[in-house]
Amino acid sequence: MIRLTVDGRPLLAEDGETILQVASRHHIDIPSLCYLKDVHKTGACRLCVVEVEGSKNLVASCIAPVTEGMVVRTSTQRVRKARKVLFELMLSDHPNDCLHCERNQSCEFQKAGEILNVRSARFEGRRSRALVDDTSPSVVRDTSKCILCRRCVTVCNEVQGVGALNAQHRGFTTEIGPGGDLLLGSAVCAFCGQCTTVCPVDALHEADSTAAVWKALADPEKVVAVQTAPAVRAALGEEFGMEPGTLVTGRMAEALRRLGFDYVFDTNFTADLTILEEGTELLARIVSLFRSKGAVSDERLARLGMPERLPEPVLPMVTSCSPGWIKYVEHFHAPLLGHLSTCKSPHMMLGALTKSWFAQKAGIDPKKLFVVSIMPCTAKKFEITRPEMENDGFRNVDAVLTTRELGRMVREAGLGFPTLPEGRFDSPMGVSTGAADVFGVTGGVMEAALRTVHELVTGRPLPFERLHVAPIQGFERIKSATVKFAEVKPEWDFLEGVEVGIAVTHGLAGARVLMDQIAEGKSPYLFIEVMGCPGGCISGGGQPRLTTDEVRRKRLEAIYREDEGKPMRKSHENPDIQRLYAEFLGAPNGHRSHELLHTHYTERRRT
Amino acid sequence: MGTAAACASLTETPDQRRDLLLTVIEDYHRDRSNLIQVLHMAQAIYGHLPEDVLCTVAREMALPFSEVSGVVSFYSYFTTRPRGRHTVQVCLGTACYVRGGKKVLDALRDILAIDVGQTTADQAFSLEVKRCIGACGLAPAVAIDGTVYRRVAPGKLKAILGKYE
Known part of the structure; x- marks a missing residue:
């Protein structure tokens, strides 16, 4: 048993649990986006950041294990500001065509914006390559909507053992795809569509x-x-x-x-x-x-x-x-x-x-x-x-x-x-x-x-x-x-x-x-x-x-x-x-x- | 091994190159944690990493093609396009940078009419940028096929390039 304090409340946790898990068990809702229970946790999007006493930087709660005596604050001014900035940065490379998007009202990104109470989109900048890959009769891929959470990569490689999708290139040009000049229709994809069930946005969906x-x-x-x-x-x-x-x-x-x-x-x-x-x-x-x-x-x-x-x-x-x-x-x-x-x-x-x-x-x-x-x-x-x-x-x-x-x-x-x-x-x-x-x-x-x-x-x-x-x-x-x-x-x-x-x-x-x-x-x-x-x-x-x-x-x-x-x-x-x-x-x-x-x-x- | 393999690539037949690649993969025990080393060798053997070479590496090491391609596209050292006969490397380490390396690079871009990472249409030159080649005393430095040119001024470049075909 580990004892820790979250938002002033003394809580008990199991060894190996993450801050997010413990908080969620006690009905403290830390917003998250790339994290997917039972499937995927990499701390990629960082929307779940929290303050941990003694730690200089904010900590991604979905991957941070709890430790004895830890003191966590999940909703300070600094945390809320950081989350909003992170969200707005993601938004700056998103088409924002929500009103006619297939995932309108079932989009986890949209939902996160609502939870975070984001009311501005201050950043404008370069946009990622917009490729709609509809070469597969089963699954359509739209790179312009991808937020690089990598849930699909985890599911395709670890759960399915197929490996049709992986991160290609790096930095701003990173793209999730089959690699090389391949498109899904000609890749070694089973067309199982498990990627479409975990995609938080409309980057992967059925044809x-x-x-x-x-x-x-x-x-x-x-x-x-x-x-x-x-x-x-x-x-x-x-x-x-x-x-x-x-x-x-x-x-x-x-x-x-x-x-x-x-x-x-x-x-x-x-x-x-x-x-x-x-x-x-x-x-x-x-x-x-x-x-x-x-x-x-x-x-x-x-x-x-x-x-x-x-x-x-x-x-x-x-x-x-x-x-x-x-x-x-x-x-x-x-x-x-x-x-x-x-x-x-x-x-x-x-x-x-x-x-x-x-x-x-x-x-x-x-x-x-x-x-x-x-x-x-x-x-x-x-x-x-x-x-x-x-x-x-x-x-x-x-x-x-x-x-x-x-x-x-x-x-x-x-x-x-x-x-x-x-x-x-x-x-x-x-x-x-x-x-x-x-x-x-x-x-x-x-x-x-x-x-x-x-x-x-x-x-x-x-x-x-x-x-x-x-x-x-x-x-x-x-x-x-x-x-x-x-x-x-x-x-x-x-x-x-x-x-x-x-x-x-x-x-x-x-x-x-x-x-x-x-x-x-x-x-x-x-x-x-x-x-x-x-x-x-x-x-x-x-x-x-x-x-x-x-x-x-x-x-x-x-x-x-x-x-x-x-x-x-x-x-x-x-x-x-x-x-x-x-x-x-x-x-x-x-x-x-x-x-x-x-x-x-x-x-x-x-x- | 890297240099030996690179030299070999000039004379080997396609079959011999393939055999060499398979030997390398075997030497690295087909272990996925050695993927980067294997790709390094593969690039030494072939000069670049075309899709069929990546397919071979993926198949022989039981890795998804997308993963191998992901690693290759992540590191700027790897290239999937054929290189020129000569590789021009401009040092942009701190010393070279402050002594005008950037101007040298701009001049090379103009003369060769290509950008960093590209190869001239006649396949003569590929242009690369390096972060310190360990010749700070000679800044700004340019290396062509491993030969280092010291205190390069943009005006000298045409003469230097002229030595290469």
């Missing part, structure tokens, strides 16, 4: 798709279908001031209908479908392994309902629903692309089915269909542009809106979101099981897959309390577990006693560890789930700002509530999925599935 969607909605020739990812319903409310972790599934469906979408579908439906396709693919790879050892005969293969042509037994198999993860692995671990599941991500599957199965059923010319995905993700904006995401000459998905962009459209339309009644998704792609909901959190796809695969092989439910695989839940960076097949169905007898090692990671830095293990031939796993963003899609690059650990936890709890509240919790129980296979697809991993629902990957340059 806008609201204009394209408004245009499609206004076009009488177009039939506009929309779908929503599992994680959006657990966070969209925050865009309207609601408490993090508020589930807004029904209000979201209603809002979309009122915005004018002709069909409101749920990506959860194809999350269930993904489990059938990916679960079958995993089993097929495992069967392929046993067949290569001579343990599975032709006759047995037919009884198992396995595809005629088995895949190569490339194991561990790694999930493929996170497009930021996919782009990352294409850049950094290209020799391991064979380990990726060939399943398209759920929203691409839904897009492909909307323009085939649904178009056929509803008698709509697929040419007229415009599919919009509401996603917690910026990488999905890139994913829809991939050349392979097309069937019969139609793009699978035409536009992706982030959760934040949907929030903007709903506000623009004046829908009074919190008071909306509960709407419903449309049939046939609106029904889902709890297994689909958990796609939104780290560990969810794995858990959902195990719920189905275990039951398929043993005929019994997954032997975990409430079907939750506890060891792979939560926010530890790499989580692993073993699931043993016991008392299997007779046709699966070669799997009796087999232990399936599984691993789950979220955020790309952990993925590197698991991939390196595979490259060295030391991976003890058969199945790995990777989500590109820390926490999974609930804290994706397109989710409401800011995502602290506490917000992440609340969204996660909401997702599990949604799962447990569903009458069906295993993907294979979804009656509309069963109907889809019976009417249209045939069997999982069958010919039509492969055409519409599976994909391939591209090697990309490493640096």
